[in-house]
Amino acid sequence: MIRKAKKSDIKDISSIFIEVSLTDINKIGKNALKNYLSYVIKSKKYIVLVAEELKVLGFCITQLGVPMPDSADLIDIDVGKKVHGKGIGQKLMAELYKRLKQKQIKNLGLYSENVTKTINFYEKQGFKRGRTVIRFDKKL
Secondary structure (H helix, E strand, O other): OEEEOOHHHHHHHHHHHHHHOOOOHHHHOHHHHHHHHHHHHHOOOEEEEEEEOOOEEEEEEEEEOOOOOOEEEEEEEEEOHHHOOOOHHHHHHHHHHHHHHHOOOOEEEEOOOOOHHHHHHHHHOOOOOOOOOOOOOOOO
16 A cells, blocks of 8 residues: 555654665764654655555655656655565555646656666656766765
């Protein structure tokens, strides 16, 4: 079942994020992650969905109105390692498309790590490659 995320899902979403994300959790901190998830789940500027079968198996976070009012950006989609390849990501995306269309969103964009499996997933979803972007970070 795909449904809107609730505050009670934060622990499970955090666990999946830590398990599969390429982001170093030590750099952002577990509390910062939980605060961010709490914010996006409550905000009307985001759609946060979870895939659930007795427990949360995966999630996606999408920001609305970026970069234009009729556009959105997929911020993150993660599925637990034990259920990779079971179609959960596809189900999350299908429900996301449905909800975006209901909100008259016409374009969905995303940034992706340069990981072949991830890129293949997005291409199978019908995404086309845009320009190449290099991310720069500076510790302050």
